[in-house]
Amino acid sequence: MRSKEQYIEGLSRMKRNLYFDGRLIDRTDELQMDCLNTIGTTFDEAAKPENQDLCTAISHLTGRRINRFTHVHQNTDDLHKKQDMTRMLCQKVGGCIQRCMGIDGTNAIYNVSYEADKQNNGATEYHENFKKWLARFQTEDLVGCCAQTDVKGDRMLRPAEQPNPSAYVRIKERRKDGIVVEGCKLHISEASVADEVLVLPTRALRKEDKDYAVAFAVPGDWDGMKQVVTIHNARLREHYPRGFTMGATDSYLIFDNCFVPWERVFLAGENLHGGACALLFALFHRHSYSGCKPAIGDVILGIAALAAEVNNIHKTEHVRAKLAEIIMTSELGYAAGYTASDLGRPELYVPGLGFVPYGPGSYIPHSIYANVGRCLTGEAVYHESEILCDISGGVTATFPHEKDFANPETGELLLKYTKRNPNIPAEDQAQFWRFLGDILCSASGGIMNVGNYHGGGSPIMEQIAITTQYDIESRKKLVKYIAGMSGGDREALSPVAKKNGR
Ligand SMILES: Cc1cc2nc3c(=O)[nH]c(=O)nc-3n(C[C@H](O)[C@H](O)[C@H](O)COP(=O)(O)OP(=O)(O)OC[C@H]3O[C@@H](n4cnc5c(N)ncnc54)[C@H](O)[C@@H]3O)c2cc1C
Secondary structure, X not given: XXXXXXXXXHHHOOOOOEEEOXXXXXXXXXXXXXXXXXXXXXXXXXXXXXXXXXXXXXXXXXXXEEEHHHOOOOOHHHHHHHHHHHHHHHHXXXXXXXXXXXXXHHHHHHHHHHHHHHHOOOOOOHHHHHHHHHHHHHHOOOOEXXXXXXXXXXXXXXXXXXXXXXXXXXXXXEOOOEEEEEEEEEEEEOHHHOOEEEEOOOOOOOHHHHHHOEEEXXXXXXXXXXXXXXXXXXXXXXXXXXXXXXXXXXXXXXXXXEEEEHHHEEEEOOHHXXXXXXXXXHHHHHHHHHHHHHHHHHHHHHHHXXXXXXXXXXXXXXXXXXXXXXXXXXXXXXXXXXXXXXXXXXXXXXXXXXXXXXXXXXXXXXXXXXXXXXXXXXXXXXXXXXXXXXXXXXXXXXXXXXXXXXXXXXXXXXXXXXXXXXOOOHHHHHHHXXXXXXXXXXXXXXXXXXXXXXXXXXXXXXXXXXXHHOOHHHXXXXXXXXXXXXXXXOOOOOHHHHHHHO
């Protein structure tokens, strides 16, 4: 496994294809360092003996110890550990750990490439090629990102109906040695600090959309791919540093006549498998969310409790109710993820068929619970900000800049007039409000909220998944029986029916 330093050194050798604010930048540009330190935590923590069980795994391909972020889940224990590792690491950086898109994309393609080959009766070698790619990904301890979201153009039109044929990434040309792709994936987190970019479809696809059923992996600096990056750093600190400064980046990945050799292509034209791949990545990613969002809830809870304490209102009834609300949302999200892990199987929900065996035997989290957890916690994001705003009062919006605290002419006066709770040092109170300003009132705080709301799919996407997969009909039959209507069935939800249909 690599160290954080080896990871950064590897990025420093990559070609320049990152465009930021009108110029080309290096991957190790100072602006990227907060993000690199954030992902770097996944290397630092995996190297600690006490974290070996949680943050590493044994590869089922090579038998070697690997970073869990490169692992394919072999059983329910792996699913539990992925969730717990995500929560632990997100706590350590105070937000998104940034590395889960790679493991989620990897697990999705691992299963889908197997099924596509099976259906193609040996005419394709997607899965064998993917396994070769994966063995290197694991052995070299690479960081992957996952590029799913297309620009999508007119939201009411399907891919093949769009006036711009490249509104979804598509196969433009098929050659003997590979494919040429065109299009743009957007909002792609940590692509600017990733070794490998995994690309897969964003939605269900019809026969007419087959050229959009494409999955592949290329290095982040691959010829024919440009990255236009947005970098979300916290406000600069000169005098009063934070304990840890998290950073994040997102890229528009523009594929312009980009050639991808067959050994890096894992799906090319199988529309049904393309849709399954979109669904599976979303599912794995929503399961990751049941680790990261509870960790963000841990941070939000700590902030809310401290804000109440600094204001000396922590013993009041309304504060207790708000803290309880944050705890309930976080832990229900965690519990949903825990259940999704526990009920995980090598199965996928197929509309009309229910849960069917899927893939070469690796484990997939239970879809209803992964979606329920993601939706519940995603929808709570802005309400949690409202709670922080309520408890803290207006201070975060107008808190003086740090240089005014460092200035001898104003510093002491500001400490005197910003101090609230007599039992907490004024300097700590000021440091706390600066941090809450980062979360509640800064550009990066705002971006984090949008990401936490939409990342992994907007709440409407989870609601669609839940209502199309949940057995609502049997609930209707049960109620018909209890109400004495015709067509009722008392056994509609018997344990056996529940187990099969859920
Ligand atoms: C910070 C951040 C990081 C992200 N990271 C990644 C990443 O690493 N990889 C990745 O692949 N994606 C990533 N995403 C993308 C994320 O998954 C999407 O933002 C999300 O799926 C919503 O898609 P969209 O932004 O295109 O919104 P839109 O699809 O434009 O949705 C806007 C609204 O339109 C509605 N809508 C859309 N289509 C229809 C329709 N056909 N009928 C009716 N209503 C419709 C939606 O429900 C929603 O209410 C990230 C997003 C953010 C904000």
